[in-house]
Amino acid sequence: MKVQEFTKGILKRNPVLGLVLGLCPVLAITTRVENALGMSVAFTFVIVLSNLLISLLKRFIPRDVRIPTFIVIIASFVTIVEMLIHGYSPSLYEQLGIFLPLITVNCIVLGRAEAFASKRPVPETLLDTLGMSVGFSLSILVISFLREFFGTGKVLVFGHQVVPGLLSSPATGMILPPGAFLVMGILLALLKKARVI
């Protein structure tokens, strides 16, 4: 068991900025820091649990049908989490509600199942998915911070103003879809230039 299995997901193989995977939900929800926080929690929960299960069951899953099996497991986890949160913590559901189903189509979860969990032992899978979760969360938090700040001129998290309103005329375009691509592109270019990823 190596620490690299954990740390690689944060920088070198960062799922969003390094592997450039799962962009659909990333671009859709990074309009606010608050949304990114919610997505991070839900994503971590689903990727860790579903991949642990896949790693446990890998001997029983035939190669030919591995992808549909993984998808069934991931989608079921998402649905179960959604129903439990909806029933037992309506306030949390209100925050996470729309992001939960999006995790099913997040190809990072499937990608890790295919590339890692289905081949490696359980402890390594745990490290790998935790690392990926941290990498994913950091990326979307940075992107959403930049978008919310430049798009609305301030950053609000659960009603607390984290960053004071510095911009008098914010660029609303930043919280619209084109803003997501702009921020993403500039970040990727800078990180490539600095040879971080």
Add this chain to the structure above:
Amino acid sequence: MVGKKEVKPVAVLVITCVVWGALLGLIHGATKERIEEAERAELYRTLSEIFPGAQFSEENGRYVCMENGEVVGYAVVVEERGFGGRMEVVVGVSPEGTVVGVRVVSHGETPGLGSKITEEGFLAQFGGKRLEEIALKKDGGEIEAVTGATISSRAAVRAVRKGLENLRG
């Protein structure tokens, strides 16, 4: 001939789906009531934002709001198509037929633009208005649209009108 090689993948897939399907069914059954209860509580919380201190009872899909045994208003949940999909709006109306309050429960409008229709600044305009007055200013009514979000604003107006018409009829 169909050999073991062909059967196994199919069998595993079928078993996977059956097991997870059953599990989902079980959990759905176990959480169904709680979810409905949570949604009702949520709706009543929204209603008491419009009618503070009132008590609510459901009657043919509309909500009667009572305070000290007197009817202070009616409320209804309406759906309307907005710019980014379905929006759900709660409209509270006084017994005289004027709008008491409007709340957007769910919507799919553009964040930062259309989503401003959920803010008090826009919704407060409906307060005290009658059906005839409810239309955007550019459509000859008295409601100021959210800048850059005419379609969303118009959808909200349609929702409120629909709510008023439902309660009148």
